[in-house]
Amino acid sequence: MRTNNQTIQTAAIILVLYFGLFVSNIILNHVPVAYSQNQDSSFQANVSAIHTMPAQKVKVDDIEIAYKKLGSGSGIPILLITGGGVTMDTWNPTLLNELSSNRTVIIFDNRGAGESTIGIREFSINQFANDTVGLLDALKIQKADVLGFSMGSFIAQELALTNPTRVNNLVLYASICGGMEAIP
Numbered sequence: 001m002r003t004n005n006q007t008i009q010t011a012a013i014i015l016v017l018y019f020g021l022f023v024s025n026i027i028l029n030h031v032p033v034a035y036s037q038n039q040d041s042s043f044q045a046n047v048s049a050i051h052t053m054p055a056q057k058v059k060v061d062d063i064e065i066a067y068k069k070l071g072s073g074s075g076i077p078i079l080l081i082t083g084g085g086v087t088m089d090t091w092n093p094t095l096l097n098e099l100s101s102n103r104t105v106i107i108f109d110n111r112g113a114g115e116s117t118i119g120i121r122e123f124s125i126n127q128f129a130n131d132t133v134g135l136l137d138a139l140k141i142q143k144a145d146v147l148g149f150s151m152g153s154f155i156a157q158e159l160a161l162t163n164p165t166r167v168n169n170l171v172l173y174a175s176i177c178g179g180m181e182a183i184p
Helices: 004-027 041-052 093-099 125-138 151-162
Strands: 056-060 063-070 078-081 105-108 144-149 167-173
Touching: 041 093, 056 125, 063 125, 078 125, 078 151, 093 105, 125 151, 144 151, 151 167
Parallel strands: 078 105, 078 144, 144 167
Antiparallel strands: 056 063, 063 105
């Protein structure tokens, strides 16, 4: 049986490999196999299952957050936070399938993206982190493993800083830290 750390490490490895393959295919100037018409039926089935799964919605402060729950593990769930300008349906189906094979995975649309509403509050990383805590509260999740991608990694960092007891393990993918004071 895998431990949470092994699952997080597996997720990180899959993301790094996927990103490396994606970038190398862009450099070689062709569409990655994952997005071509020449996919095997299991990949297509995974894509279809995730995209056709209806989103649930919960009220969080001044917005409704759209989310999907995959898997049914009894341990600590893993929350995936997307980057700017993308929706929950952009997560790789193979990654979601692997992660949800033995645990609960929650994906969601940030404020103003996809099926989540915009609300009246200004967009900021702090506000997105507050929205994420509100989602955890609405789903009655006390602690989660958190994987943040791109802007989602900024949100995940803020979440971990402002609510450390809510984050079990933190995985940052395609990230930076430090804001204006950062030294590259």
